[in-house]
Amino acid sequence: MKFNADKNLLHSITQFSETLYQLCYATPIKTVSDGIWSDQKKGRIPMKSLFPVFELQVIVIFVITQICRTLIKPLGLPLFISQMMAGLILVGLFELAPLESYMTTLFPFGTHDIISTISSIGLVLFVFINGVQMDFNMIKRTGHKAWVISIIGLIAPLLLGLAPAAFFPGKFERKHESDIYVLLVSHSLTSFAVVASFLTELKMQNSELGRLALSSALVSDMLSTIVATIGVVVVKTPNGSVMARELFLLFSLVVLIPLLFRPAMFWIIRKTPEGRPVSEGYIYMITAMVFVLGVVSVKINHEFVLGAFILGLSVPEGPPLGSVLVKKLHFFGNTFLLPIFVTTSMLRADLKMDYASTTTLVIGLVVLVTHVVKIIACFLPALFCQMPVSDALTVAFIMNTKGIVEVGFFCSLYDNNLIGSKTYALMMISVMVVATIMQLLVKILYDPSRKYASYQQRNIINLKPNSELRILITIHKPNHISPSIDFLDVCHPTTEHPIVVDALHLVELVGQSLPIFTSHALQRQSSSASSHRSYSDNVILAFDIFQHNNQNATSVFTYTAISPPDLMYENVCTLALDKLASMIVLPFHQRWSSDGGIESDDKNLRALNCKVLETAPCTVGIHICRASHPRKDSCTKLAMIYLGGTDDQEALCLAKRAIVNPNIRMVVYHLVVKHHAAELEDLMVMEDYLLQEVKHAHNVAYKEVFVKDGSDTTAFLRDVVKEHEFFIVGRRHEINAPQTMGLTDWSEFPELGVIADVLSSPDFKSDASVLVVQQQLSRKKSTKRLIF
Incomplete structure (x- = not known):
């Protein structure tokens, strides 16, 4: 090893043999320097002061580490590998003759x-x-x-x-x-x-x-x-x-x-x-x-x-x-x-x-x-x-x-x-x-999505008549409880049309490594889970009251999942798979105040919603809540916007369950392109089993609305948005659907679809809630990833 007293923190170096040196430090050790313009002979120059050398070493280490991390990230290697690679690179730089003097100055003995x-x-x-x-x-x-x-x-x-x-x-x-x-x-x-x-x-x-x-x-x-x-x-x-x-x-x-x-x-x-x-x-x-x-x-x-x-x-x-x-x-x-x-x-x-x-x-x-x-x-x-x-x-x-x-x-x-x-x-x-x-x-x-590969036809449209509807409700915050109960009231559970509700309370994992999943129905909570149960007390109480008010028509099971935000979708999808749920209902990530301003905007919740839409083994609904709506003793004005397609059909099947409630007044708006009016009759034949049934219901009004393009659709929605308290719409429509032409470019939240995105716009100044429905995605088809 070669030493140079001018390029390290030592006071003097005396060589006695090929491998034996006498090294002397100046005491006290110079910690800080007088700056780069200090006296080179008597002052505390940067490279012979401890703290500046330490700072420079840290900067060099982090620069090399980040470069290595950028290079190996596409390979999916562990993070600390880039840190060890930085050490290997620095060791190699010491062996390069042109850089040896610089490395000795940077990392002095x-x-x-x-x-x-x-x-x-x-x-x-x-x-x-x-x-x-x-x-x-x-x-x-x-x-x-x-x-x-x-x-x-x-x-x-x-x-x-x-x-x-x-x-x-x-x-x-x-x-x-x-x-x-x-x-x-x-x-x-x-x-x-x-x-x-x-x-x-x-x-x-x-x-x-x-x-x-x-x-x-x-x-x-x-x-x-x-x-x-x-x-x-x-x-x-x-x-x-x-x-x-x-x-x-x-x-x-x-x-x-x-x-x-x-x-x-x-x-x-x-x-x-x-x-x-x-x-x-x-x-x-x-x-x-x-x-x-x-x-x-x-x-x-x-x-x-x-x-x-x-x-x-x-x-x-x-x-x-x-x-x-x-x-x-x-x-x-x-x-x-x-x-x-x-x-x-x-x-x-x-x-x-x-x-x-x-x-x-x-x-x-x-x-x-x-x-x-x-x-x-x-x-x-x-x-x-x-x-x-x-x-x-x-x-x-x-x-x-x-x-x-x-x-x-x-x-x-x-x-x-x-x-x-x-x-x-x-x-x-x-x-x-x-x-x-x-x-x-x-x-x-390990492929986490493979367990959904064979899980097909889990939706509402394929349910047998009078069969029970299994719904998974997700709760993040206390303000999500009341809207969830409102939605279940709209579904109107009866003994002929029962509902099984699995309410999942999602809690962010902080301060521990092991995720926790607790079934409150088992009544066997461990000591750790019991310490977290207070988070879910309000959820349990609210859904217990809902079950009590709908005896013999509703079965409710509550769960708490404590996990990292980016992995909560696994809890949601796995529970939906295990419980054979036909529909998952997610809360929207934004909350509005009474004056129409945005009160909260949860980016983690939005990421969760997008991931569930891509991965879910069943139908998914996103509930955009603006206000609490009247309960059973008053009339609720419900609207269904129908353009056609699998998602609209799924939404219409859900609406069919709602009209069983005598306190629901529903209007089905069927948007038809003007120059396609001749094809309306053929369309009605294809979807007769859905449209004709709701069209002749005693508390349903069916209206055909002729529009030319997206601007006509927006104008129509602006006219009717304040006439209703609740909207049910499908998320996906044909890519080149004339009814939505031009609206996709202005869509703020792609996960809502075009129609729901327009209805939830603050420009409409509406108090109406919106439920966006997406039918289960086929695992055999590739889906476009949501970008936000």
């Missing part, structure tokens, strides 16, 4: 440890955040599948992975023998944090496979943490009395932290007024305790992150405390410092080695055999539990993935001289290779 130490705070916060997000009570609720997969997947590779080392006795250097056993153990473990991040990137944590993998990873992580921690004590302290003392201190730490701090956390929650955020002072105190307990862990000869992890487990997951801690610490820890830690960890790897040596080959073989055994050990129990082969393989690959936790683990082993530099470099490469292969294999095997 002595700053590697500084930036690694600062960025390791990101690893501590990452471990703490994942501890907070763990629902420790989930272990008690986990089914036998997760327990079997996790236990066999942990024990089998530990028992069988010793075979490669046994087959090559004395074939590699004795000093690397301990490395083999350390690697065997490390690659047999499964980290909950890694699996949770893996599933989040693939948007799988809300699927059935994702839930099973998270539960298995949670059990495996708890068991492996216990085994690894105790194993480190046994390895590092061969003396019996010292070992007993270390184990006692470890047990005391594990017991005392939850015993002292968990009641304190609940006290903080009780002191926080309902609906108000947790005080900033409490957040600062808990964050400080993360580092205090880390120091305590080091004092008893354990890793710094151990205390942070146990404290994270002591924090009650979810709002109000867990969610606030995650939001406050996520950016500084996971987004800012953690990528720097991963990159600098890769910088420490010495990649100049003989890759054909026996030691390298044996280490690679140990890693390969360990993962093959672990894949088989996770695959066979899943297969025994009657899972499909592809799903069992997917779970096995998920349980074998590696990530940031392993990077931090290998760094700790390297710092404690438990593995050598060659082994450390090989392990960094193995983490990259394993994570990449596992993610690509899972993406190939």
